[in-house]
Amino acid sequence: MEEVRNDAFHITAAANMASIAGQGFYVGRRGVLGAGAYFDLGTEATGWKPARQRYPDLPLVVFRCEVALGRVLDLDDEETHARFQQFQRELGQRLGRDETLRLGRGGQLDEFLFELTSKTGMTYHTIKRTFVTDGQTRIAVRDPRRIRVLSVCDEKGEELPWPPTSN
């Protein structure tokens, strides 16, 4: 049975609320887990600092969402991670070191997932990893239809209407 998490937090600028309400979460952002909409699992606490750095002058909001994870590429799993590292090494040999580094881990993951899908038909819906930088488990969700907003709060913790009311 598919795992559903109802403790997925996404912090962004309040200015993005309308587009999220209208078009869903943007899954084209390329981060360290490849393209996807990024969520912190279990807590919102670690999301404020990077969001503040991304949007230094804008008010922020925190979305609490339910995410149907689907098929998960779990990079916390040792064997899965080892396989991805094997792919990274092979990619490095084929592309060259500089090009591989330029792609970054997210680009390498996107290539890994692209090859998996094209060669095997296997599609991963979610990429999961616990970051060693802050110990936070994050997911990148590649299909916005798997995400449902449960609540939205401002920086003071006050719940905002969802979907947002237009004035």
Place this chain on the structure above:
Amino acid sequence: MATDKQLIPVEDLLKGRTDEELRAWARAYLAAAEPRGGCDACRFEDPFSDRLCTIPDISLEDFDLGVSGINCSRFQPRE
């Protein structure tokens, strides 16, 4: 959680792809990127991304989250 780790045939993933095809894919991928903010020391897209990392002394084996981002001694937030 459905991870399907046993089904990942890593050895065969790049077979059938020429080096030029791979380079073309990488070029197109990087050309479509939208650099934003981040670190002036290593040009991260953001503190949690190593997409644009160009630190020359990171081995591919170490090319993981532990050697980059806000833990990096060279991290300098971009204004």
